[in-house]
Amino acid sequence: MIEPRPFWDWGWVFEHLGLIGRQLAEHLVLTFVAVGIGLAISLPLGVLAYRRPRTYPPTTYVTGLLYTIPSLAALSLLVPFTGLSTLTAEIALVSYTLLILVRNIVAGLRGVPEDVKEAAAGMGYGRRQLLWRVELPLALPAIVAGVRIATVTTIGLVTVTALIGKGGLGRLMLGGFRNLFPEVMIPVALALTVLLSLGFDGALLLMERLLSPWTRRRVLRSAA
């Protein structure tokens, strides 16, 4: 008869702190890189879609299509080309951030008041200055909102890349599922993933508040 194993075992956790730490670090890196590259691709796409509205429908069509591909299918399709590599994982992860990020960037830029743009142009802002000093700063709250959703989504999706030997905390989950110790490994990985999501979400929110103090003050004033 099999001895019922404990749901939680601090002993196991302490013995495997190194492993847990490594997986956590991998999870962080995979997430960071995916959201970073996603943003680097989405920003020019979003700005282009904002300035030339005709490019917006095809952009949302393609990024929307990428978004609908199930992650398992995406990984399976990529492996023949890029192997069981970090590159494979990142291509899949990045492709899921694009739709969210582009949409939020465009929405943010379109939300910049017309009169503010007109006055700024009338005062002698060049197009690039207008973008970087007026339009993007004013779109920031919407863009950060997009980054928050993309980050939380990516943190969840990273676990799936355990199937190709990456996966960060996902590897602990898969390991627990396959072997031996699901009752401890899965809860540990799950708890850390959730904490990671909440932590990033909170940190990004804080960053947005710090970077756009004008929105905060207005809220405080109107409440007072």
Add this chain to the structure above:
Amino acid sequence: MAATGHTGLVAEPMISLRNVSKRFPGARDPAVRDLSLDVAEGETVVLVGPSGCGKTTTMKMINRLIEPSSGSIEVGGRDVLRQDPVQLRRGIGYVIQSIGLLPHRTVFDNIATVPRLERWPRERIGARVRELTEIFSLDEELLPRYPAELSGGQRQRVGVARALAVDPPVMLMDEPFAAVDPIVRVRLQDEFLEIQRRLRKTIVFVTHDIDEAIKMADRIAILNLGAVIEQLGPPEEILREPATDFVRRFVGEERGLKRLALIHVSDIEIEDGPVVAPSDAPEDARKAMARFDTDWVSVVDDGELLGWVDEAALEGKASVGDAEPRRFSAYVTGDSSLRQALDSIVTSRTNVAVVLGEGQRYVGILRLERVSGEIIQ
């Protein structure tokens, strides 16, 4: 009151539009049709007309926010179409109805916008912002605030201060006072006129409000559809002699009253009126009343006005001074408008407006007939 007397063709005009047209793609009629207009240095020309008449389009072509389809525009003797539009705009103050303050920048940073774009040194920017803060009677405590924390009037002042930051010779103002309530609007208009009296900027001002135009303009251009000039001239002239039916309709009712607001008491002849000294006998006062056909006399002691007395007050007194002259409820001065004088006439018990000079010096009186004569003229 803006200075009058510009002919509009003194030496080189500061702004010159020559046969300017603008046709927007897809529109049947041009927004601006063959418009020519000169604005002299230091002059305020107000473009006024119904909405859609092309007045804002005309203004935006001067700083190239809209490109003309044909014609030429010069500012300060230089063809704007041959200049870098961004550089051109930095040299022209620009104020729009909704102000368009940058919501993510503090009041200080908003005012400092163009100096920063022009890379002024930090100390110079700080000094200039403080100077403008003073000129526009803004509280220094407002400088670190964001636009959302300001009242409508404060935002308007910041917007105009911002447009003047690099002291541009030319200002374009598109209904700059329209977004605030009427009381604040009048105050902002008065403040701006006061500031403009000192700065003598060359201003193109757009409004749909004829009263604002009359108040702010050296010359008014009344525009019909296609920015066709129906009449161009000083406000007083437009009110006195509307050139077309369109202008007459646009200027509207109360044309005479509006014109009175533009004429000063010092511009017209003032009657002496019935005057006696305090030492004079009641009999002298009665003679003065008879001569001027009034039932009261002014009591003036060595040039200074003490007040007025009527027949009843003189009863049984030894001299006019014993009758205890009553003060006039309202006076006008040479700077007052005839409209103010009219108000004084219709609200006073004596049915005249008393005109005073420096230090209560008695100058004379204005009667209703004299003022209404100016309306009919």
